[in-house]
Amino acid sequence: MSSSDLEGRLRPESERKSGKMYSMEEAWEALDKLRTAPRKRQTTWILLAIGAILLISQATSGQLGFGSRGALSTWRDSTNTLRRGNWSLTSDFDIVVSHYDEDINTMRDSIATVKSYLPPNKSHRVIIYSKKDRDSAGKRELFELADEVVSIPNVGREGETYLSHIVRHYETSPTNIAEHTIFMQPHIAWDWVFLPRLRDLLRPDTGFLSFGPYITQQCGKDSGGMEFPRMADIYSMFRNDFCPPEPALATWAGQFIVSKRRILDNQYESYVNLRSKFHAPPEHWIWKEGWHNDEPSNPTLGHALERSWPVVFGCTDAGVEKTCGGEGVTELCQCLDA
Structure with missing residues (x-):
């Protein structure tokens, strides 16, 4: 029996004409069916031998994805997403990066540094979210640094990116939200805060930990003297209560780590609702309030959200800012899961 005869037994005619390659799992499954079918022993061994030769041939030619990280067979391409074929449905840590046109080498170094600070054996x-139109080569350039690259519109600053990630993964079955997710931008801002906190404070029960300075806010007015009235609405949306007339914890920089538990403690609809405001049509009132540079890529609402992440994830105690010292690195600089 020739290899083409074996291929005829293993693959439908439509797949043979399309040139679709078998995966390793599919090939072995088909061969196993042949082995257990009521055939003569000699025919079975011939089929298995030829099948093994075909598999080895595909592997050595790189068609099974045993080659370099960028081999074509190691990724899946769709209109907006590149994802590696060995993508895991579960993860201890996700590193989610919001990227526009920042320097690729800086982002590469930032990701490598963060990974080096994570606990070993985890x-x-x-996941890189690209907010700039890129051709195939541009996406592949980002893909060299990531397990997944997702193209999304350039709206809402980094906050919309983080909401998009949560919305994409919240209701998958099982949920693809990692046990802990690091949300960051392509460069490590406030590195003297970010890196020591990641290195020294990360624990299995870390609930929320900002990698930027802590401040406080009271229903839209932060301790730096800036006012973002929608912070009061964000408080009510995620805490299911009126914004109280007392300080709550806030932060700068839009870089932090949060647990899966705290992400899922909020209703999916809350994330969807807030994200939708960044995708409102031009005539929507959301674009008519705030600063003179209020535009889809840099809306005032995005600055309100940047400061509100502690509130979103239930780390509201203003005492954290006082005991931590804003830029401090102590065990009191985070909220722990019970």
């Missing part, structure tokens, strides 16, 4: 995935 799994991680790197």
Whole structure:
């Protein structure tokens, strides 16, 4: 029996004409069916031998994805997403990066540094959200640094990116939200805060930990003297209560780590609702309030959200800012899961 005869037994005619390659799992499954079918022993061994030769041939030619990280067979391409074929449905840590046109080498170094600070023997995935139109070559350039690259519109600053990630993964079955997710930008801002906190404070029960300075806010007015009235609405949306007339914890920089538990403690609809405001049509009132540079890529609402992440994830105690010292690195600089 020739290899083409074996292929005829293993693959439908439509797949043979399309040139679709078998995966390793599919090939072995088909061969196993042949082995257990009521055939003569000699025919079975011939089929298995030829099948093994075909598999080895595909592997050595790189068609089974045993080659370099960028081999074509190691990734899946769709209109907006590149994802590696060995993508894991679960992860201890996700590193989620919001990227526009920042320097690729800086982002590469930032991701590598963050990964080097994570606990050993823990799994991680790197997901880059690209907010700039890129051709295939441009996406592949980002893909060299990541397990997944997702193209999304350039709206809402980094906050919309983080909401998009949560919305994409919240209701998957099982949920693809990692046990802990690091949300960051392509460069490590406030590195003297970010890196020591990641290195020294990360614990299995870390609930929320900002990698930027802590401040406080009271229903839209932060301790730096800036006012973002929608912070009061964000408080009510995620805490299911009126914004109280007392300080609550806030932060700068839009870089932090949060637990899966705290992400899922909020209703899916809350994330969807807030994200939708960044995708409102031009005539929507959301674009008519705030600063003179209020535009889809840099809306005032995005600055309100940047400061509100502690509130979103239930780390509201203003005492954290006082005991931590804003830029401090102590065990009192985070909220722990019970």
